[in-house]
Amino acid sequence: MKVYYHKSNKWEAGCDEAGRGCLAGPVVAAAVIFDKKYRNRKINDSKKLNEETRNALRKEIENKAIAWAVAFVDQQTIDEINILNASIFAMHQALDQLQKRPDFILVDGNKFKPYKNIPFETIIQGDGKYLSIAAASILAKTHRDEYMKKLHQDFPVYDWAHNKGYPTPKHREAIAQFGITIHHRKSFNMLLPEQLKLDL
Numbered sequence: 001m002k003v004y005y006h007k008s009n010k011w012e013a014g015c016d017e018a019g020r021g022c023l024a025g026p027v028v029a030a031a032v033i034f035d036k037k038y039r040n041r042k043i044n045d046s047k048k049l050n051e052e053t054r055n056a057l058r059k060e061i062e063n064k065a066i067a068w069a070v071a072f073v074d075q076q077t078i079d080e081i082n083i084l085n086a087s088i089f090a091m092h093q094a095l096d097q098l099q100k101r102p103d104f105i106l107v108d109g110n111k112f113k114p115y116k117n118i119p120f121e122t123i124i125q126g127d128g129k130y131l132s133i134a135a136a137s138i139l140a141k142t143h144r145d146e147y148m149k150k151l152h153q154d155f156p157v158y159d160w161a162h163n164k165g166y167p168t169p170k171h172r173e174a175i176a177q178f179g180i181t182i183h184h185r186k187s188f189n190m191l192l193p194e195q196l197k198l199d200l
Contacts, residue, residue, distance in 0.1 A: 004131045005036060006106055006121065011066070013102035014132025015091045015112075018046070018140035020083055022165035023175070024158065024184045025148050026072040027083065029090035030139035031098055031105075032132050033067045040064075043134045045127040046141040058142040061135045068135075069097035070143045079187040088113050094136075108133045155181055 006012055017029040043061070046054055062068055071093035078086040091107065092115055105112075105120035108127045112120055123129060127137040145164050152161035158174045158181070165171070165183075180186065 003129055004039065006130060007104050010103040011100060012104045012106055012132055013067075013095060013098060014106045014108075014126075014130055014134070014136045015094065016108040016127050016133050016137040016140055017087045017090055018137070018144045019165065020087050021167070022185070023167050023171060023188050024075065024160065024165035024181065025151065026074045026144070027078060027086050027090050028070060028072050028140045028144035028147070029087065029094045030068065030070045030136040030143070031091065031094040031102075032061060032065050032135040032139065033098065033100055033102055034064070034132055034135070035066050038064060038131075040131070043131055043138065045125075045134055046137040048128070049138070051145070054138050054142050057135075057138050061139060065135065067098045067100040068139060069094045070139055071097065072144075072147070075183055075185045078185050082187070083185075084111060091115075106130055106133050108137065151183055155183070 011033055013031045013033050015029060015031045017027055019025060019027045040060065043057055071090045073086045073090040081089065088111065095115055102118060105115060105118055106126060107120055107122045110122045110124050112122050123133065126133040148160045148164040157178055159170045163171050
């Protein structure tokens with residue numbers, strides 16, 4: 001983690017999402033606010049951490065953050081408004097749930113919509129640069145993974161316990177053989193590259 005805070009005199013909420021590139025399940029976003037004195041060099045982009053480390057850091061973040069929240073947006077909504085809008089909607093919902101109102105919002109990526117007139121900045125690869133965004137990436141990832149593991153119990157052929165809904169060969173083969181479930185994103189339907197090119 002290179003930078004702990006962006007605005008030294010502001011309560012910052014870092015936001016990130018997980019599951020944008022999946023064929024099944026919700027997109028999940030998190031928002032995290034830390035006290036300015038908080039430091040933890042282990043917190044990093046969730047993709048750079050193994051599952052055991054992510055789960056341990058989840059407990060640390062939830063115990064030490066001034067405020068944190070996680071929001072789920074289901075596959076039906078993703079199909080209705082597209083994955084980009086659903087991801088931003090999930091971030092807004094997470095911000096709605098924070099017990100402390102932030103003065104500034106840091107968002108991973110390059111797309112966001114204004115939230116309640118609070119200043120914000122989008123940061124490409126922000127989950128590897130800012131503490132609060134990295135923490136949000138960990139919460140979003142671990143909460144979503146936990147949810148997909150539960151879904152796996154009812155739909156084991158899709159291997160969601162391991163692929164978490166991402167388009168692995170085994171997941172695609174299961175779709176080809178068994179079709180899609182109520183948890184699949186019908187608008188994706190093997191059209192994932194086109195979905196990820198969406199713009200606001």
